[in-house]
Amino acid sequence: xxxxxxxxxxxxxxxxxxxxxxxxxxxxxxxxxxxxxxxxxxxxxxxxxxxxxxxxxxxxxxxxxxxxxxxxxxxxxxxxxxxxxxxxxxxxxxxxxxxxxxxxxxxxxxxxxxxxxxxxxxxxxxxxxxxxxxxxxxxxxxxxxxxxxxxxxxxx
Amino acid sequence: xxxxxxxxxxxxxxxxxxxxxxxxxxxxxxxxxxxxxxxxxxxxxxxxxxxxxxxxxxxxxxxxxxxxxxxxxxxxxxxxxxxxxxxxxxxxxxxxxxxxxxxxx
Numbered sequence: 332x333x334x335x336x337x338x339x340x341x342x343x344x345x346x347x348x349x350x351x352x353x354x355x356x357x358x359x360x361x362x363x364x365x366x367x368x369x370x371x372x373x374x375x376x377x378x379x380x381x382x383x384x385x386x387x388x389x390x391x392x393x394x395x396x397x398x399x400x401x402x403x404x405x406x407x408x409x410x411x412x413x414x415x416x417x418x419x420x421x422x423x424x425x426x427x428x429x430x431x432x433x434x435x436x437x438x439x440x441x442x443x444x445x446x447x448x449x450x451x452x453x454x455x456x457x458x459x460x461x462x463x464x465x466x467x468x469x470x471x472x473x474x475x476x477x478x479x480x481x482x483x484x485x486x487x
Numbered sequence: 488x489x490x491x492x493x494x495x496x497x498x499x500x501x502x503x504x505x506x507x508x509x510x511x512x513x514x515x516x517x518x519x520x521x522x523x524x525x526x527x528x529x530x531x532x533x534x535x536x537x538x539x540x541x542x543x544x545x546x547x548x549x550x551x552x553x554x555x556x557x558x559x560x561x562x563x564x565x566x567x568x569x570x571x572x573x574x575x576x577x578x579x580x581x582x583x584x585x586x587x588x589x590x591x592x
Contacts, residue, residue, distance in 0.1 A: 358567055373544055377555035378562070395571055406562045409571075416578050430541035446571070447557060448564040454571055457561070460554045475546050475554050483557045487574045 354387060356407040358397050361387035368401060369464060369471045372431070376460075376473060378406045384471070386410070386443070386464075398443060398462065410443035413461055416485065422461055422474060433468040441466055446487065455484040 350365040363385045374381045381403035388396045394415050400406040413420040422442065424434070434440070441464040445457045458481035464471040507515060514524035520540050527534040537545045568574075 372542065375558055376551055377558040392567065393572065394575060395567060408558070408561050409564070409567055411575055415575050427541035427544075431544070445558065445561045446564075447561040448566070448568060448571075450565055452565070452568045454568060454574070457554070457557050460557070472544070473554065473558075475544070475550055477547050477550050483553055487571065487578060 354385065354399055356387065356397055356399050358392065358407060358409065359389065361389060361397065363387055367469070369469050371471050373472060374403065375406075376475065378403060380404060381406050395446065396443070398445070409446040409448065410462065411446055411456060413442055413444040413456070413458055416444065416456055416458065416487070420458065422463070422476070422479070424463065424474065428474060431472060432463065432465040432470050434465055438465065438467055440464060447484070454487040456487055457483050458485045459483040
């Protein structure tokens with residue numbers, strides 16, 4: 332099951348007829364489900380007031396997705412599964428990290444790394460500080476490890 | 488005490504500055520659940536023990552600031568390059584690019 336499928340399965344019990352949102356971002360217009368809102372209890376570093384996000388996908392952008400803030404100052408990020416960048420990418424969560432995500436066992440988690448595009452169309456991906464999502468509880472945060480060997484700017 | 492480049496999550500009004508001298512094994516309490524204790528004082532640094540609830544993330548400020556800067560750069564970035572997906576796919580097939588891999592000795 333791909334990460335996109337895992338996020339999509341959260342929606343399978345939902346009524347298809349309501350809760351649809353049209354979301355305008357810098358990367359285009361997307362349709363999202365209001366019930367697929369991710370809670371970021373402490374926001375993102377630099378965007379502490381953004382507490383709710385949606386992950387937006389389109390065929391044209393795949394495998395890149397858009398992480399879009401629904402509240403707080405405007406913020407949209409390009410994100411990608413870090414395992415598509417490095418097949419054996421790993422990030423260890425500490426006990427408090429797991430508690431923050433409401434992780435109790437070995438439930439599947441979704442990982443996203445933020446992509447930075449430069450003016451000259453060069454791009455890098457932040458493998459140092461990935462976003463981790465517990466799709467079962469729709470809780471997420473950006474992991475900020477102090478001893479990761481992965482760089483903040485991994486070239487793409 | 489002004490926390491560098493980090494806006495308060497809510498409007499918390501005036502930020503107070505506390506300057507206090509602590510000896511080894513002494514601590515300060517922040518709010519009712521966070522304790523910062525001086526564990527060791529060395530020539531080059533002070534070792535602190537921070538006790539906080541899991542809901543309060545604790546970071547080294549320079550690393551938090553680095554991630555802040557990268558997030559701000561990512562949010563202000565140009566449009567997505569048309570070949571980005573292709574670049575990502577080619578990376579996945581090139582395990583030699585993994586920075587954790589060290590040359591075999």
